Amino acid sequence: MSADLQLGASFRDPSGFVFRKNGVLLRQVNRPYLESLKRLTDSGLYGELTEAGLLIPHTEVGIENAFSDEAVAVLKPERISTISYPYEWCFSQLKDAALTTLRIQSIAMKHGMSLKDASAYNIQFHHGGPVFIDTLSFEPYDESSPWKPYRQFCQHFLAPLVLMSFVDIRLSRLAASYIDGIPLDLASSLSSSHTRFKPGIGMHLHLHARMQAKNADAGTKKETRGGFGKNALLGLIDSLQSTIEGLKWKPEGTEWADYYSDTNYSDAAMIAKHKLVAEYLGAVSPAPNIVWDLGANNGEFSAVSTSMGFQTVAWDIDPAAVEKNYLQRRADKLMLPLVQDLTNPSPSIGWALRERDSLIERGPANAMLVLALIHHLAIGNNVPLLEIASFLARAGEWLVIEFVPKDDSQVQRLLASREDVFPDYTQEQFEASFQGRFTVIKKDSVPGTVRTLYLMKRRAS
Amino acid sequence: MKKLNRALNIALACGCLLTICQSANAYIDAGSGSYLLQILFAGLLGGLYFAKTAFGNLKAAVVRRASMHKSDDSASHVR
Structure with a gap:
């Protein structure tokens, strides 16, 4: 019983609740719901909904797995790889x-x-x-x-x-x-x-x-x-x-929605970066169950990850970019595009702050892609490099990260309308800041650009 | 079908406007207004749904009959 944990998201319903037993998610069914559960199955509703992919399928496990004495049945639902809100x-x-x-x-x-x-x-x-x-x-x-x-x-x-x-x-x-x-x-x-x-x-x-x-x-x-x-x-x-x-919304006009038609990458450089990202992800060992692409935009590089068979969450701040990703890659069953502001990530909310988990509580990811993002955090949002390294070490174990130096035209664009108060934003400082949290496994220049790609592994704490 | 939907929606809007009422400040009982709204519109919603399905069925029957005639005609030409 000590390994069991009732989850904070399902305490309101007297019919039952979800809990974890030895890391496995189970759903306890209480006596008041027994008749309805039988009807769900006997009426054929459960079968029709699960066959259509509309309801999560479950298997019934023994009552000895129950969390409390009120239980009349315990269900083990198919696992959802990432909970989103x-x-x-x-x-x-x-x-x-x-x-x-x-x-x-x-x-x-x-x-x-x-x-x-x-x-x-x-x-x-x-x-x-x-x-x-x-x-x-x-x-x-x-x-x-x-x-x-x-x-x-x-x-x-x-x-x-x-x-x-x-x-x-x-x-x-x-x-x-x-x-x-x-x-x-x-x-x-x-x-x-x-x-x-x-x-x-x-x-x-x-x-x-x-x-x-x-x-x-x-x-x-x-x-x-x-x-x-x-x-x-x-x-x-x-x-x-x-x-x-009848409700419509067209994804256009935001800063990031047309990002890939407005980058400083040549076609050859983009192809080279695709290859490097695939090579780095392939070097993650063991192969990741879940990859988070932070600042994924429309999922261009998340798709590299899903093409390698990895479940990938493509987080981005821009609802238009996420909309485009969702509409364009619906057929990709490994892709989950989601909106996320990394400078103010989803917090824990609800009763006792336990009903909905924060971004970090839903991690850590086995591997993360952090491509063309660091300058937006460090220069666009004044987040020190050490802070970025510390956050990423909490969020995941392996890291494919791109350093974008000051002489890159995208960084120049960020600095065009503001004073450069970032003397520490250098490649040397970047490496020094991440060294305390991560070990560099691979490092390559991205051909045709001034950028550098790193594969890092989190240090054991 | 689109025209019928539009006509039904306009009828629904007229119903909404006829029954619109002033807001009042009171302690919130989350379900009461929702229940009453449904009861108020039960006849209209049910009627519109009946009309829509009846029209859909009628249209499907006409299309089916027309296509049967067409295939009968082409079969007689083959002979």
Whole structure:
């Protein structure tokens, strides 16, 4: 029992929770959920959803693995390589997650079941696409009742998508401040006024927000039973689906979205860098299970990693670059593009800071690509080289890192509008700063450039 | 189908505007407004969904019938 650890993300649901036993993730099912679990399987819903890749498959393991006495079953879900959160997803990832949730609700109704919650955190990206991970979120469908997770769905999916689509793509970050979704009154007041006249958004966001405020203390649940039918719920789901499908955002105009058409690399230099990166990744031993590409832009070099068979998370600060990566490489099942500001990485959030893990808590990565990034951290954001080395040593074990010197045109561009207060930004200082944390295994000039690529291994602490 | 969707959406918007109400400051009970909104629109949502599926089925039946006629015609030409 001492090796067991209940995870902070799933304590709210009396149906069960997830925990780790000897490093393996398990899901305990409590007595109140037993009937629903049987129905999930016997109705054929579990089979249809898992075959379609919409629900994470599980195997049942012995009850002796239970975390506590309330358990009636213990499930071992298929492992998700990297947990990500809605505030790290690009527009199309959040949209796909929303449509997946609605599709699951429609299929569940065919089998006499319904979702009892519709949290965006119930979706993860697995093998390149969205998958529902909370096996305990299904309950028998009560035809007389409205859709219980309607408010939650609108807060977790519709509100951020409307804000991203009509106001500013960066408002996806609001989801990190509101763990149960963006309050509808807030989203309604932030949205541009013409969205009120769009039928779906008008009803599901604006009117919904007003109804919530007006009936806040009405206590309506008991009174509303018997007033809703199956056709009405199908209509609601259909209306939400067409509203979400109608939301668009085009990735353009940001600083990084067109980065690779605006670099100082010649074609030959780019090819040489591809080769070097592949050679360095191939030298990582043992072969990495997970690679983090930090500052991945549109995933140009993350794709080198996935082509070698490595699960790769392509982190980038720019939602447009991440969107492009996601849309262009959907077929690449090893690629996971995510939005991440490395100067202010995702923190631990939620109750007792245990509900959602920080970036570092989801590591360490076996290997990291840090290409054409160091000058943005050191010069663009004034982060000392020693600090960068220290952070990277916490984030991963192996490091493929590119040093970009001051005479590189991209660094010159950074320095063009500011005073050069970086006398320590030299290749010698870079090597000295990383020496305390990493051992240099390989070092090569990138042909056709003034840059140098390093393969480093973290020193044993 | 797109035109029908648009017409249905406009009907839904009219419903929204007719029932729009003023906000009030009160303690937040997260579910009440959401439940009431669904109840209020149950008939409209159900009706629109019924109309949409009925139109879809009708359209599919017409297309099926038309394609059957076409294949019958081409079969008679072969003979």
